[in-house]
Amino acid sequence: MVGSHEFLPIExxxxxxxxxxxxxxxxxxRLALRGLLSDDDKEAIIALPVQEISAxxxxxxxRPAEPNTHMYVVADGLLARYGQMKDGQRQIVxxxxxxxxxxxxxxxxxxxxFGLQALAPSRIIRIPHEPLRALVRRHPRIGQxxxxxxxxxxxxLSHWLVSxxxxxxxxxxxxxxxxxxxxxxxxxxxxxxxFEFPITQxxxxxxxxLSTVHVNRTLKELRNEGIVDVHGGAVNVLDWKGLCDVxxxxxxxxxxxxSLIA
Amino acid sequence: MVGSHEFLPIExxxxxxxxxxxxxxxxxxRLALRGLLSDDDKEAIIALPVQEISAxxxxxxxRPAEPNTHMYVVADGLLARYGQMKDGQRQIVxxxxxxxxxxxxxxxxxxxxFGLQALAPSRIIRIPHEPLRALVRRHPRIGQxxxxxxxxxxxxLSHWLVSxxxxxxxxxxxxxxxxxxxxxxxxxxxxxxxFEFPITQxxxxxxxxLSTVHVNRTLKELRNEGIVDVHGGAVNVLDWKGLCDVxxxxxxxxxxxxSLIA
DNA sequence: CGCGACTTTGACAGATGTCAAGGCTTGTGG
DNA sequence: CCACAAGCCTTGACATCTGTCAAAGTCGCG
Numbered sequence: 001m002v003g004s005h006e007f008l009p010i011e012x013x014x015x016x017x018x019x020x021x022x023x024x025x026x027x028x029x030r031l032a033l034r035g036l037l038s039d040d041d042k043e044a045i046i047a048l049p050v051q052e053i054s055a056x057x058x059x060x061x062x063r064p065a066e067p068n069t070h071m072y073v074v075a076d077g078l079l080a081r082y083g084q085m086k087d088g089q090r091q092i093v094x095x096x097x098x099x100x101x102x103x104x105x106x107x108x109x110x111x112x113x114f115g116l117q118a119l120a121p122s123r124i125i126r127i128p129h130e131p132l133r134a135l136v137r138r139h140p141r142i143g144q145x146x147x148x149x150x151x152x153x154x155x156x157l158s159h160w161l162v163s164x165x166x167x168x169x170x171x172x173x174x175x176x177x178x179x180x181x182x183x184x185x186x187x188x189x190x191x192x193x194x195f196e197f198p199i200t201q202x203x204x205x206x207x208x209x210l211s212t213v214h215v216n217r218t219l220k221e222l223r224n225e226g227i228v229d230v231h232g233g234a235v236n237v238l239d240w241k242g243l244c245d246v247x248x249x250x251x252x253x254x255x256x257x258x259s260l261i262a
Numbered sequence: 263m264v265g266s267h268e269f270l271p272i273e274x275x276x277x278x279x280x281x282x283x284x285x286x287x288x289x290x291x292r293l294a295l296r297g298l299l300s301d302d303d304k305e306a307i308i309a310l311p312v313q314e315i316s317a318x319x320x321x322x323x324x325r326p327a328e329p330n331t332h333m334y335v336v337a338d339g340l341l342a343r344y345g346q347m348k349d350g351q352r353q354i355v356x357x358x359x360x361x362x363x364x365x366x367x368x369x370x371x372x373x374x375x376f377g378l379q380a381l382a383p384s385r386i387i388r389i390p391h392e393p394l395r396a397l398v399r400r401h402p403r404i405g406q407x408x409x410x411x412x413x414x415x416x417x418x419l420s421h422w423l424v425s426x427x428x429x430x431x432x433x434x435x436x437x438x439x440x441x442x443x444x445x446x447x448x449x450x451x452x453x454x455x456x457f458e459f460p461i462t463q464x465x466x467x468x469x470x471x472l473s474t475v476h477v478n479r480t481l482k483e484l485r486n487e488g489i490v491d492v493h494g495g496a497v498n499v500l501d502w503k504g505l506c507d508v509x510x511x512x513x514x515x516x517x518x519x520x521s522l523i524a
Numbered sequence: 525c526g527c528g529a530c531t532t533t534g535a536c537a538g539a540t541g542t543c544a545a546g547g548c549t550t551g552t553g554g
Numbered sequence: 555c556c557a558c559a560a561g562c563c564t565t566g567a568c569a570t571c572t573g574t575c576a577a578a579g580t581c582g583c584g
Contacts, residue, residue: 158376212530541571
């Protein structure tokens with residue numbers, strides 16, 4: 001399925017230093033979840049040069065195959081990392097919500113990463129790779145937190161692969177809803193009863209490897225069975241256990257483990 | 263598709279110290295590829311307590327959902343990391359060849375990882391997590407190498423997701439052959455003309471999310487078109503460019519980048 | 525109030541799965 | 555060295571899930 005797609009200029013605010021950006025504290029909080037950070041570590045992060053940008057729905061923050069020089073942290077909205085075939089077919093490989101780092105692995109790779117697109121109006125902070133790498137050199141614990149963040153991202157990726165490879169349309173959709181419910185809850189937004197999830201059926205198809213039409217049919221099934229009810233960018237979970245059963249969902253892979261290394 | 267599956271006891275050699283194991287040098291070499299390691303770093307790795315084990319074809323080294331306490335490095339053979347549904351359907355999420363670390367992310371996660379199965383007779387070295395974590399604490403550069411290794415693994419994972427999500431059977435199979443050709447070449451085994459790849463059509467199906475029958479049909483197509491010729495666990499690439507075209511293959515994601523951090 | 529984007533539905537098509545059977549290879553034991 | 559067994563490969567017929575196409579309905583925003 002070919003998603004609609006624009007290359008919009010990104011609206012960039014003026015560069016600002018870290019202290020002025022409450023959004024940067026999101027980054028600190030996230031890293032602190034993944035490993036022990038000293039006050040010194042945290043201050044060093046806050047001192048990073050960052051920029052906040054806004055992206056409209058359906059605009060690309062990083063185009064596919066474009067070399068990428070920044071790390072992105074979602075301050076608000078919903079972003080997708082995706083690959084694309086020549087015929088325009090896309091596959092979303094990750095969804096990033098508030099607090100997530102988009103493509104944490106990019107720091108260690110020289111190769112262009114995947115495209116990064118805003119699926120809903122979003123605000124993103126942007127940190128150049130170089131100062132971040134320098135920071136890691138001086139503060140190994142920050143590196144370990146970034147490593148753990150990358151590993152958590154990879155765990156989700158593995159489960160997407162299992163889902164797309166092994167589940168039918170209904171179970172796949174259910175599994176994604178289960179995962180996002182937990183992740184939104186962890187981000188302090190929503191619960192197992194419901195959450196805001198501003199994604200179109202078209203983009204859901206790109207994530208689940210289903211056509212838009214089939215997403216719609218499958219959604220209808222889940223609705224008719226009284227399991228979930230979706231409208232206006234919000235997911236209402238009517239039967240959490242039923243949803244988990246359909247999905248064969250086990251949330252263990254999403255649990256944030258306290259640091260094992262530092 | 264449900265693969266045949268056994269839970270065989272693993273044949274374990276007596277514990278031996280690092281120095282006696284040439285296989286451990288594989289681990290050092292791999293990490294040195296990913297980041298700068300000092301002699302001191304390298305000696306510390308060599309001093310790790312390790313064990314070498316053998317696994318028969320179709321035997322599990324780690325069972326799915328079993329907590330895992332060791333890191334594995336493939337010394338010889340072919341291993342698969344996989345997830346499994348209740349109905350027995352499995353999805354291989356990674357193939358590991360000589361020199362690969364199976365599940366580099368396990369170090370930072372407390373959750374049980376995926377199952378790990380030998381697809382062909384294999385030898386594997388086994389390093390307990392705890393001493394490895396302690397090593398990382400004292401040698402941050404080793405941690406950075408492990409991080410980079412995990413990121414490389416995740417890059418492959420992302421491309422598998424794109425492949426399974428976005429390509430048809432023929433392109434999927436071709437893409438896997440392209441990837442494995444490069445990876446075997448990097449490991450010093452084989453080339454774009456051919457390589458040993460001891461995997462059954464059944465397991466290929468588990469990796470590509472195709473039925474065994476369809477793998478067979480698709481293989482026949484590639485053979486009839488004079489692109490590849492597979493028998494006896496060896497892949498002969500007759501038309502590398504043709505193979506890459508069918509797969510829309512771009513090897514960039516497999517390139518080993520010299521350390522960006524240290 | 526009208527346009528564009530998104531959702532919903534039906535009819536039909538195509539890729540891939542399932543089932544079943546037979547042939548081939550390889551390793552092992554007599 | 556032969557014969558058997560087990561696993562693996564190959565093929566055909568048929569079933570099913572999901573995709574494609576086309577059109578109408580709905581919603582939100584300028």
